[in-house]
Amino acid sequence: MEKNMTEEKTAQTDASTPIMTASGVDVFYGKKQAIKNVSLDIPENQITALIGPSGCGKSTFLRCFNRMNDTIDSCRVTGDIQFAGQDIYSSKVDVVALRSRIGMVFQKANPFPKSIFDNVAYGPRIHGLAETKDHLEDIVITSLRRAGLYDEVSDRLNEPGTSLSGGQQQRLCIARAIAVDPQIILMDEPCSALDPIATAIIENLMDSMKEKYTIVIVTHSMQQAARVSQQTAFFHLGELVESGATESIFTNPAQERTQNYISGRIG
Numbered sequence: 001m002e003k004n005m006t007e008e009k010t011a012q013t014d015a016s017t018p019i020m021t022a023s024g025v026d027v028f029y030g031k032k033q034a035i036k037n038v039s040l041d042i043p044e045n046q047i048t049a050l051i052g053p054s055g056c057g058k059s060t061f062l063r064c065f066n067r068m069n070d071t072i073d074s075c076r077v078t079g080d081i082q083f084a085g086q087d088i089y090s091s092k093v094d095v096v097a098l099r100s101r102i103g104m105v106f107q108k109a110n111p112f113p114k115s116i117f118d119n120v121a122y123g124p125r126i127h128g129l130a131e132t133k134d135h136l137e138d139i140v141i142t143s144l145r146r147a148g149l150y151d152e153v154s155d156r157l158n159e160p161g162t163s164l165s166g167g168q169q170q171r172l173c174i175a176r177a178i179a180v181d182p183q184i185i186l187m188d189e190p191c192s193a194l195d196p197i198a199t200a201i202i203e204n205l206m207d208s209m210k211e212k213y214t215i216v217i218v219t220h221s222m223q224q225a226a227r228v229s230q231q232t233a234f235f236h237l238g239e240l241v242e243s244g245a246t247e248s249i250f251t252n253p254a255q256e257r258t259q260n261y262i263s264g265r266i267g
C-alpha cells in the first residue's frame with residue numbers, strides 16, 4: 001500500500017513539470033487592483049481550470065499569460081511570468097511570436113469573415129510557416145483534424161467560417177489556434193455560448209488535446225472544471241485562494257472560502 005502511494009506521488013511529480021510559472025503577479029486597471037500577488041505553476045500537458053465568482057479576476061489573470069492585457073490601455077501587470085525559461089514581460093519578447101506559442105480561444109467564437117480554409121491558413125501564412133501550397137493544405141487539414149472538425153467540413157472548406165454552427169465555429173477557432181503550432185492554449189469560457197452537446201464535444205476534444213498541448217481554461221462551471229481539468233485554481237476578490245489537484249480542491253479543499261464556493265455559499 002505504502003509503495004503504491006509513493007509510486008503514485010512520483011508519477012504525479014513527473015507529470016506536473018511546469019511549462020509556465022507566475023510569481024507575485026499584480027494586475028491593475030488604472031488604480032484598481034484586479035489581481036493581487038498571485039503565484040501559480042502551469043503544469044505541462046495538463047488542463048488547469050481557473051474558477052471563482054464573477055469579477056474575481058480569472059480572465060484578467062488568464063490574459064497575463066500571453067500579454068493580451070497589453071491591448072488594454074489602463075492595464076498594468078507586474079510580477080514575473082516565465083515561459084520556456086524566459087520572462088514573457090521582458091522588453092526583448094516579440095509579443096506576436098509569443099501569442100503564436102500561447103494561443104487563445106475566446107468566450108464567443110470569432111471566426112474571421114473568410115472561408116473555413118482561410119481561417120485556419122491565416123496564422124501559418126502571416127508567420128510564414130508553410131513553404132508550399134501543399135504544405136499549407138497539410139497544416140490546415142491537420143489542424144482541423146486535431147480540432148475534431150475536419151470530417152464535418154472536408155467537403156466545404158471554401159464556405160465561410162461563419163456558416164458553421166456555434167460549436168463548429170468554436171472548434172474552427174481552436175483549429176486556427178492550433179495551426180501556428182502553439183504549446184499552450186488559453187481558453188476563456190469557451191463553452192459558455194454553447195449547448196450541452198457542443199459543450200461535451202469540446203470537453204472531449206480538450207481531453208485529447210492535452211497530449212500535445214497545455215491548456216488553461218477559465219470556466220464558470222464547477223462541473224466543467226471537475227470534468228476536464230487536472231489542476232484547479234480558485235480565485236476570490238483578485239486573490240488566488242488555493243490551487244491543487246482538481247479532485248482534492250473539489251473533495252477536500254484546504255481553505256474555508258473554497259469550501260464555501262464549491263458548496264454554493266459564495267458566488
Ligand SMILES: Nc1ncnc2c1ncn2[C@@H]1O[C@H](COP(=O)(O)OP(=O)(O)OP(=O)(O)O)[C@@H](O)[C@H]1O
Nearest residue numbers: 029034052053054055056057058059060061072074
Ligand atoms: N478592461 C477593463 N477595465 C477596467 N476594469 C476591468 C477590465 N476588465 C476587467 N476589469 C475589472 O477587473 C476585475 C476582474 O475582472 P475579470 O473579468 O478578470 O473577472 P472574471 O473573474 O473573469 O469575471 P467573469 O467571470 O464575470 O468574467 C473586475 O472588477 C472587473 O470589473
